[in-house]
Amino acid sequence: MTPCDPQASELDPENWEDFRKVAHDLLDQCINHLSEAREHPWQPVPEEIRASYAIDGSSMDAAELSRRLVKEVLPYATGNTHPRFFGWVHGTGLASGLLSEMVAATMNSNCGGRDHGMSYIERAVVSWCQQVFGFPETASGVLVAGTSQATVIGLAAARVRALGPELRAQGQQNNWLTAYAGASVHNATSKAIELLGIGHNNLRKIPETDTGMDHDILRARIREDRAAGARPFAVIGTAGSVDLGRFDDLNGLALIAKEEDIWLHVDGAFGAWARLADAPWSNLVDGIERADSLACDFHKWMYVPYDCGLILIRDEAIHRATFAARPSYLAGQARGLAGGDPWYCDYGIDLSRGSRALKVWTALQHYGPEKLGQAITRNCEQAVLMGETVSNTERMQLVAPVISNLCVFTADTLLSAQDQSRLNKHIVQELQLAGEVVFSTTLVDGITCIRAAIVNHRTTRSDITASIAAVARMR
Ligand SMILES: *Cc1c(COP(=O)(O)O)cnc(C)c1O
Numbered sequence: 134m135t136p137c138d139p140q141a142s143e144l145d146p147e148n149w150e151d152f153r154k155v156a157h158d159l160l161d162q163c164i165n166h167l168s169e170a171r172e173h174p175w176q177p178v179p180e181e182i183r184a185s186y187a188i189d190g191s192s193m194d195a196a197e198l199s200r201r202l203v204k205e206v207l208p209y210a211t212g213n214t215h216p217r218f219f220g221w222v223h224g225t226g227l228a229s230g231l232l233s234e235m236v237a238a239t240m241n242s243n244c245g246g247r248d249h250g251m252s253y254i255e256r257a258v259v260s261w262c263q264q265v266f267g268f269p270e271t272a273s274g275v276l277v278a279g280t281s282q283a284t285v286i287g288l289a290a291a292r293v294r295a296l297g298p299e300l301r302a303q304g305q306q307n308n309w310l311t312a313y314a315g316a317s318v319h320n321a322t323s324k325a326i327e328l329l330g331i332g333h334n335n336l337r338k339i340p341e342t343d344t345g346m347d348h349d350i351l352r353a354r355i356r357e358d359r360a361a362g363a364r365p366f367a368v369i370g371t372a373g374s375v376d377l378g379r380f381d382d383l384n385g386l387a388l389i390a391k392e393e394d395i396w397l398h399v400d401g402a403f404g405a406w407a408r409l410a411d412a413p414w415s416n417l418v419d420g421i422e423r424a425d426s427l428a429c430d431f432h433k434w435m436y437v438p439y440d441c442g443l444i445l446i447r448d449e450a451i452h453r454a455t456f457a458a459r460p461s462y463l464a465g466q467a468r469g470l471a472g473g474d475p476w477y478c479d480y481g482i483d484l485s486r487g488s489r490a491l492k493v494w495t496a497l498q499h500y501g502p503e504k505l506g507q508a509i510t511r512n513c514e515q516a517v518l519m520g521e522t523v524s525n526t527e528r529m530q531l532v533a534p535v536i537s538n539l540c541v542f543t544a545d546t547l548l549s550a551q552d553q554s555r556l557n558k559h560i561v562q563e564l565q566l567a568g569e570v571v572f573s574t575t576l577v578d579g580i581t582c583i584r585a586a587i588v589n590h591r592t593t594r595s596d597i598t599a600s601i602a603a604v605a606r607m608r
Pocket residue numbers: 222278279280281282319321373374375400401402403430442
């Protein structure tokens with residue numbers, strides 16, 4: 134060990150060997166926890182544990198910190214690592230994430246730009262995504278916190294295409310922009326439209342069926358808006374709606390967008406990855422390659438640990454024109470650390486960025502796309518099985534067809550709508566609290582129903598049948 138420079142701060146361990154022992158032990162505990170994921174369902178955080186989180190101004194050594202992490206933090210996760218977690222579209226995470234996060238924390242790279250390893254890792258990941266989704270090599274992309282942020286970026290680019298880059302200096306002025314999406318579009322799109330100052334009343338919600346939005350109504354609405362003086366600038370296709378797992382006909386939407394000369398953005402938060410599954414599920418996203426922008430998540434159906442999403446944009450020039458701005462201290466240089474292109478700060482909102490790409494890269498290198506695709510296929514098959522099990526259980530009923538990996542049902546059709554809602558909520562809460570299975574709820578035709586979103590590589594077929602049996606038992 135080199136002797137301590139008395140001028141250096143004490144933020145590095147005083148004794149690396151002691152730190153090494155503590156860290157090795159903590160890693161073992163994490164691996165134990167993950168390998169026993171089935172023993173660790175969600176549980177509520179006890180009052181005294183919550184109180185213990187308060188920052189009291191004291192400090193503790195690494196061993197004490199590690200002990201507290203294991204005892205007070207580790208047990209109180211969202212529970213989505215558990216094989217019977219079907220509530221909301223929460224990915225399970227991957228063991229490879231333990232490796233990537235360790236290396237990322239060691240490197241502590243800032244991925245806003247410059248010429249270093251992680252920029253090339255991100256390029257490799259984005260390039261793979263372009264191939265998977267059939268985007269041209271000249272397209273651009275950046276990893277972001279999630280689809281919510283990706284949607285802001287995609288729609289910001291769509292607006293620059295409609296109004297020109299002068300918009301960045303002048304603001305939207307009195308241009309009246311309108312956008313179009315199916316009625317079940319995710320709230321993230323409304324938020325993005327609000328953040329861009331467009332106002333969510335100008336996001337037209339087009340009626341839809343199980344096969345997505347009605348194209349005749351969409352066309353008519355665009356025509357009406359134009360006649361009234363609006364500038365339709367984007368149509369948002371959904372590849373996997375969050376409530377019922379519906380998919381828009383993306384080829385049809387691409388055609389309309391072309392005819393109307395407006396931008397096609399696809400929200401494929403989880404559903405885009407049906408692309409890696411077997412048929413018939415992979416066919417759900419046919420036409421995704423024709424989108425102008427695509428938002429999706431790695432942290433949902435690619436099982437990569439939180440958080441990580443992606444925006445892909447077909448026209449790199451528009452993408453850059455929407456976000457690039459380099460004050461002199463950030464100017465790129467021909468050689469050295471300030472070289473390299475692209476700088477990811479030119480493609481999005483964040484300047485300082487962590488090494489999100491590494492956890493995706495490690496997953497793709499370790500498991501390979503094929504294995505990940507098989508897990509996605511299995512989740513679709515499990516949703517089919519859950520649907521069949523529901524249909525074969527007396528008084529239980531699906532309230533929507535199972536299209537991909539979502540299964541929504543009611544526990545007892547003999548009850549009134551109000552009593553069904555009450556029972557469904559009760560069952561979901563009790564099963565969560567018992568640590569048995571996590572479903573969520575959603576409102577369908579005035580009834581609060583039980584909803585399973587299967588994005589879980591640990592789930593087995595017997596988890597599916599046992600979960601429905603648990604619902605039946607609770608009636
Ligand atoms: C989850 C989801 C979003 C939001 O994505 P985040 O990663 O949570 O920001 C948007 N659209 C759909 C369809 C989703 O399922």
